[in-house]
Amino acid sequence: MKILFGNLLNNAVRYTPRGGMIDVSVRFAHGNAVVEFVDSDYGVAESDLPRLFDRSFRAAPAEIDGSGLELAIVHAIARRHGWVVTVENRTDRSGMIARVTGPGFLIPS
Numbered sequence: 001m002k003i004l005f006g007n008l009l010n011n012a013v014r015y016t017p018r019g020g021m022i023d024v025s026v027r028f029a030h031g032n033a034v035v036e037f038v039d040s041d042y043g044v045a046e047s048d049l050p051r052l053f054d055r056s057f058r059a060a061p062a063e064i065d066g067s068g069l070e071l072a073i074v075h076a077i078a079r080r081h082g083w084v085v086t087v088e089n090r091t092d093r094s095g096m097i098a099r100v101t102g103p104g105f106l107i108p109s
Helices: 004-017 047-051 071-079
Strands: 022-029 032-039 085-087 094-101
Touching: 004 022, 004 071, 004 094, 032 047, 047 085, 071 085, 071 094
Parallel strands: none
Antiparallel strands: 022 032, 032 094, 085 094
């Protein structure tokens, strides 16, 4: 989990401009934990969203340093544990939301 959440945070930091915001939240819904990383980056072209979990895919701006592997690793770890990872643009197009939903993980006893 440390790698999964670390990669999501690194990705948000890398693409959020100086002075931008990153908000991380955890909530519980229907027996699942939902962890969201909301940032104020540039967003991603809608046509690129389905490819963000592909190995070595890099959405614009490609001049920002990175390997294109972080989100692929996040997706692989999540699937291995039965969790779901989604990404979407914020409705006002001022950034992205990466959401991890998992059955029972992080739920306090």
